Amino acid sequence: MNHRAMNHRAMKHRTVHPIPARPRQAPKPTHGLLLILTVAVLGLVVAGLTGCASTAPQPGTVRPGTGDLAFRLLWSGSADLDLYVVSALGEPIDYVRRTAPSQGTLDVDCNVGESRCPEPMENIFWPRNTAPPGDYRVWIVLADPKGLTEDDEYRLLALAHGAVAWERRGLVRDLARGFSPVQLRYP
Numbered sequence: 001m002n003h004r005a006m007n008h009r010a011m012k013h014r015t016v017h018p019i020p021a022r023p024r025q026a027p028k029p030t031h032g033l034l035l036i037l038t039v040a041v042l043g044l045v046v047a048g049l050t051g052c053a054s055t056a057p058q059p060g061t062v063r064p065g066t067g068d069l070a071f072r073l074l075w076s077g078s079a080d081l082d083l084y085v086v087s088a089l090g091e092p093i094d095y096v097r098r099t100a101p102s103q104g105t106l107d108v109d110c111n112v113g114e115s116r117c118p119e120p121m122e123n124i125f126w127p128r129n130t131a132p133p134g135d136y137r138v139w140i141v142l143a144d145p146k147g148l149t150e151d152d153e154y155r156l157l158a159l160a161h162g163a164v165a166w167e168r169r170g171l172v173r174d175l176a177r178g179f180s181p182v183q184l185r186y187p
Contacts, residue, residue, distance in 0.1 A: 016135055019069065019158055019165045019186045064108045064123035066162040068131035069186050071138050073122040075154040078147030079172055080111040081140055083122035083156075088134025088186065093124050103130040111144075125159075136184050142175035158184050 064072060073083040083106070084094045091100035098106040106124045110117035126132075140156060142148075150173060158166040166184060 017166055017184045019160045019184050065125035066159055067125050067127040070125035070159040072157045075120050075172055077149055077152030078116045080144035082143045084139050085124045086137040088132040088136055102132050103127055131186055133187055137181045139181040140179045
């Protein structure tokens, strides 16, 4: 059996978890949009000036994006985890390809290189009215185990319109054995 046929057969039997949708509404004008964008840009500039390779600002200064759909990885400890998402249109988003044509964006990336975030997080999201409908694949990679302890835990969340629609928890050390991609359907 060729590789393509095996992948098709594996996809046929894969469990797809639906993500509940909320009816789409036209976005309301936001007078604070310029302020939010300015704060986000300043957070990135400050991170760059301080030598922090992370796009994550200090806790409490800027919130990670939510929009229609977001995939958020939270963990304890100083290991470097990477979040990977393939959109319903087949667009990969990760630490190398931070944005997709469908507007999916990696906006928070912690524990890069030698810098460490006090509350590590990675976040990939689609702004309101932009997430393409269909199946998304998401997975985690333990990129650098430096500083890993036995008790470090992770939480992988799928958020629809800011509300948790799906969650998986585990120990970071178990990611060394690999993490099978999860397929989630939106809406």
